Amino acid sequence: MGKGKQIVHFKIFNRKLLSGYATYRSMEKGDELYEFGAVTKPEITENGVEAIVHGSRRYKCSIEWDAAGKDWDFDCTCPYDHGGICKHSIALGLWLIDNCEYAPEKETKNTASGIDKLINQADITFLRKFVKDSISADKIQLEKFKALLYDQETALDEISINNLVKEYLELLSSLEIPDEEEAIDSVYWGNHDYYVEEWEMIMEVQRREIEDQLENVFDDINDLIKTGKLLQAVYNYFALLEAFTNYQKADLNYEYEIIEMIESFFSNQQNSILKQLKKQSFRTETMDMMINTFFDRYLTGKSAMHYLNLFEDFMLCLSYNKDQAANVLKAIRKVSTTAADELQLKLVKISGNRTMKTNICQDLVSVNLEAAEFTLNKYKAEPKKYHDIVQKILPRFSSELLANVFPNLNYEIDPDLYRTAADKLFQMTGEIKYYLILKKSSPDFQFDHYLENFNHYDKRDRAFDIIIEEKQYDKAFQFFLAHKKHSYDSDQYLEKLVNFLPQPCFDHIIKTTSAKLASPGKREEYREAGKLLAVLLKFEDTTLRKKGRDYIDNLCQKYKNRPAMLDEFHSLKLI
16 A cells, blocks of 8 residues: 555546546646645545645535446536546546555455444544543553654654745745736626726735635645644744745735735734644644744844744744743844843743743833833832832833823932932923922022023923923013024914013014014915914903004004905904
């Protein structure tokens, strides 16, 4: 009997007989399909075989021996009708020749068939209990059972990742995507609704073609996982990711939407594989093999960082023991400290070990936001420790954490940290309450000296608010005058000043707008003048507010022949 072949009880044709049912061209194409691995999910029936065969689409094929007619029946769901059997049937026939062997039924009626009958009569719960009881009572059988499982788990079938990468890359590079005309024809022949937008029809057909041609690749990996051939599944997955990465770098003549569809399909299928792998319990030896392969193949050379990002989800879904996790992180840290820190947190999070996570997070609070948040929450009830952690997060995570952290800080425990935190918060938020806290907690606070910190243009608002808070209104007015030409928002300074220095502000507005409107100008100048005039209507002083109203009305009457000006004034609700 041929190695690994399945025994069947119907006679099998040979290649020469099979070619007699087909044209030379079909035989040639069928041969190519078979070599390409197009035959998937084959199942032996009573008198033949059936399978899904991938061509331009997925087709269901079957071959049966007709005992009465003494001939073979070939059936396929493809539309081929050009003489002889189709290429998909040829591919399935070649699979039958290579994978099955005929033996008379009477020669195989032995003890095994009796055992099969007994097993079929028992339910799965009974079988599990029987196996458990049997191997528990016999140490030799138990060790044999472990060995068989391990052999299955680590079975490689002479696998070569390099060869797999090459095969997968050839598959990706040879994808046949229908052009627009073919896609539309396909939709019409399929009796799809005509009201769908044409481009949507084209994209749907192209998406279907992509999925049909690639689906069996992922099905094969999932089948390997389900049948316990875990190492083989993982190495296929390694090779597929590497091939897909090389494919993305290649200069292929595909439209952007096609590339996007392929990437989307890959992403969805990868999630399915990772979900299956998370359910597995890898033996230590198997895990070591996978980790070592990952180290040797992907953490060396110029593309190490790229592959590290590519494989991160996969590395997270494996069931590490403590030593293995340490080895993984040590190797990754040589490539990227940041990547190792982030992966370390994720590994710990998966393990659920809070003690380990606490220790790791304390080391990472200054570089990892999640570590900082976790550690701060952990030590809320230990003020001294809490303040130490806040000190470490200030350089990097002030904007994300400081506002929530500040209420928990205590001036008595660490005055310098308390003042530094208040100062940072005022500079970040502009909330005057933090300035007042800083001033109150600083015995030698000097207003003028502190004001020098806000010379930069993006901090002028903070400086103006401080001057107002200190009631130095004359200085605030001079600040406004000094910066009004250099700030788009200088009017907001004026609005804050009108009720502290009403008369100087009123005089400034009258003087400035009189100069602006003395001669006809552009619409932009009218609008700027209008913004200043609008401030006159915001005075608390009723006398000045009435004067402002009268002044605006007089301007509108005086310049009633300036429609652009009146239009701008109207939009600002001045008239």
